[in-house]
Amino acid sequence: MISKIVPVILAGGQGTRLWPMSRANRPKQFIELMGNRSLFQQTLERLGGSERYDAPIVVTNAEYRFVVAEQVQEAGVALGTILLEPAARNTAVAIASAAYYALDRDENAVLHILASDHAITADAAYYDAVNLADAAARDGWLVAFGIMPTRPDTGYGYIAVGDALINGASKVGRFVEKPDLAKAEAFLAEGGYVWNSGMFMIAAKTFIAECEALAPETAGAARGAVDLAKADLDFVRLDAAAFETAPRISVDYAIFEKTERAAVLPVSFDWSDLGSWDAVWAAQHPDASGNVVLGPALLSNTTNAMVMTTGAHVVIDGLDDIAVIASEDAIFVGRQSQAQRVGALVKQLKADPATRALTETHQTSYRPWGGYTSVLMADRFQVKRLFVKPGKKLSLQKHYHRSEHWVVVKGTAEVTIDGQVSVLTENQSIYLPLGCTHRLANPGKIQLELIEVQTGAYLGEDDIVRTEDDFGRAG
Incomplete structure (x- = not known):
């Protein structure tokens, strides 16, 4: 019996070309661009709809761990593992880490490498392509999915299709960087070129063998990061010291452009990388x-x-x-x-200290318990809208530089101040003096919303001392 395919979802990118909706603290894979589910959730649901897939491995930045866990729970899809990258090092070491992790558990593991932010119609053509790529991967090929071009697009890299192999795949002729319009038009007229989708089907042991031969620094960093990884709540933290020795390089440059095992499968199912607003x-x-x-x-x-x-x-x-x-x-x-x-x-905005924050954070920030929106900020005061999901609670904490007033506008709040518990309902308020140890919880079945007014000499988010936290956060 052929083992199931292990999906590997890469969910650590920042999606700068979809600014201002996509930002560093909430990139495009986690926002709702197509319907009422995020692109990441739609990827999970697509995998859950096929018996060919095993539980997925998600590789993401440590900063996104709670939004990943939350959206997995909302999607109702069984998950294998969430691997946390301690730093951004591009796709080569991310995929190598997932491959070592999978290989340690199944020497015959076949991985379907997927972006978390693509729009795909999972129809019969899609699953036919998955089966063809799976067969080629089990024959020892590293398979890239090549999208049949429908226009001379300059936003995608291209792959030249080489000699035919079995199962509909072909050898890779060459990889081509994003072309100018004239070259893209020539590729379309000539034929034999496909868009590089960034999706791959690989046998873990084949990929690792090629990685160790062609990109030993990447392989060594990934091997060390997995060997020294530590479990943290529902996550697996890749070792930072080992991981950060990896070069910043894509899997295309590190492996696919060098290996003799590269194959391409031309496909025509509905696909978009949603890499820009015109897409x-x-x-x-x-x-x-x-x-x-x-x-x-x-x-x-x-x-x-x-x-x-x-x-x-x-x-x-x-x-x-x-x-x-x-x-x-x-x-x-x-x-x-x-x-x-x-x-x-976005690079220009990020380079200017006056506008850098616009590339990094939204006015609404999300936390594992809910989140908050900054409504108004001036000298020595700030107004926020807080929202807390049913059954969730914030950390037990205190502030050295500010006091707070909370007014409940929706739901029920359970407020602990220096060990004393109060229950507040709509239109009730409470004062939290500077230095008190406090906690906010939502014991109800609907979302809790309240207005928070902060006053004090310093109102930064780093003025929080946590003594208890359900989400493993310190400081």
Whole structure:
């Protein structure tokens, strides 16, 4: 009996080209771009719909561990392991770590390497491709999924299809960097080129053998990180000292462009990497005027527009080829056809101390217990909206530089102050003096929402001393 395929979901990227919705603390894989589920959750659900797959391994940055665990729980999909990367080192060491981890448990493990932020229609063509790639991987090939191009796109790398192998796969002729428009048009006219999807099917032992031969520094870092890994709640923390010795290199450069075992499987199922706002626009199926509108907006005499807003009502009149993306605290306006430039603009914002925070955090920050939105901040005071999920509680903590007032606007709050417990309902409030040890909990069955007013000399998030925490956080 052929063993099941082990999916490996790479969920550590930051998705800068979908700014301002995607930011370092909540990147695109964890936000809802397509329907009422995040892209990561849709990936999990796609895997749960096939008996060919075993429980997945998720590789993510340690900073995203709680949002990953939360979204896995919401999706209701059985999970194998969450491997936590202590630092960003690109895809080569991430995949190598997952391969060593899987190989230690099954010497015949076959891994399906998947991005967490792609939009895919999991139809019969998709599962046929999975089965073909699985067969080729078990024959010792490292298989890249190549998407049959439908346009001369400059946002994707390309793969030249070489000599045919069995099971529909072919040898890789060569990998091609993202081309200019003239080259992309030539590739489409010539044929024999496919988009590099970033999805792979590999036998763990074949990949590791090639990695040890072709990228020994990556292999050594991954082997050490897995050997010295430690369990932490529901996660596995890869060893930081070993992992951080890995070079910052993609799996394409480290392995696939060097190995003699590289194969490509041309496929034609519905796929998008949603790597830019024009890709989101195309995946959303524009209306008769070529417009996609997500959120409150009015469009007049406007064509080929991508509009997404999380609050502000957007009005556009008399424009074509426009993208307007309005978050709580930042707005991007640009040509739809030049959406690939957003990543470069984010680098400029990040380089300026005055705008760096706009690339890193949203006004709404998410925590394992819920989250908060910054409403107003001025000298010596700050107003926040807190929301706590049913059955969750914050850490037992205190502040040295601020006091707080809490007003319940929805649900029931259980508040502990210096060991004394109070229960508050809607329209009730409580004062937390500076230095008190306190905790907020939601004992109810609906989300708790309250307004928090902070006053004091220093209002930073690092003015928290935790003495107890359900989520393993310290300090």
